[in-house]
Amino acid sequence: MARKIRRGQFHDNHDRWLISYADFITLLFGFFVVMYAISSVNEGKYKIFSASLTSAFSNKLTHAEHAQPVNQDAALLKYLVERRDTARLAELQRKQQEFMQNIAKNLNRVMQPLIKSGQVSVTQSNRGVVLDINASALFKQGDATVQPEAIKTLSDVAEVLRDGDQSIEVDGYTDDIPIKNALYPSNWELSAARACSVVRLFIGHGVVSGRLTAVGLADNHPVVPNDSAENRARNRRVTVTILAPVAEREPAAQQSE
Secondary structure, three states: OOOOOOOOOOOOOOOOHHHHHHHHHHHHHHHHHHHHHHHOOOHHHHHHHHHHHHHHHHHHHHHHHHOOOOOHHHHHHHHHHHHHHHHHHHHHHHHHHHHHHHHHHHHHHHOHHHHHOOOEEEEEOOOEEEEEEEHHHOOOOOOOOOOHHHHHHHHHHHHHHOOOOOOEEEEEEOOOOOOOOOOOOOHHHHHHHHHHHHHHHHHHOOOOHHHEEEEEOOOOOOOOOOOOHHHHHHHOEEEEEEEOOOOOHHHHHHHHO
């Protein structure tokens, strides 16, 4: 038989608040534990991290003090400009070399009879094209007047040289036997007069005078020792040098424009 519960048999528990209070304290403790964990610093790891940052920034500053940062675009542009200038210089040198070779070829053509007789030679070097003419093909012995039969020869040379713009040196040479007369007190005057005679003839046949230089060198720089009549005859000569252009000047001039 069911037991009846009478009114007022159960009483209210006045200690129930302790449960809520205990839960609150537990949560509060957990909160402070988390806050402590977040704010706690591992001193060892902090020192390692700090040292790494200091090293990284100090190296960066050190490099910055000794070298400016490289601008890749500027470096590329500089490289392309240098390549362009190198290619331009190489092309210019090729054209100049070809031009000098053509001069040598044309001089060989117009001077062929004298080359065969051994009175003329045409050579090419880094300095330019050298036309060496024996004095006997141009002058009488002890004289600086170009002989009529030599005028045609030198006029052909002038025609080859007329259209260029290269500088031309004309050097006169003698043997070592001294000369002394009213016109030429020494070999210096004779060699210089012969060089000037060739220069005047070139100018008269259209070569611009500003390109020409006349030099008398007397018996200096003989091609063979002056120990025989034959060798002395070889040393009496006029040398015409067509100077090779200075290729390096062209790119610098173009950059300054």
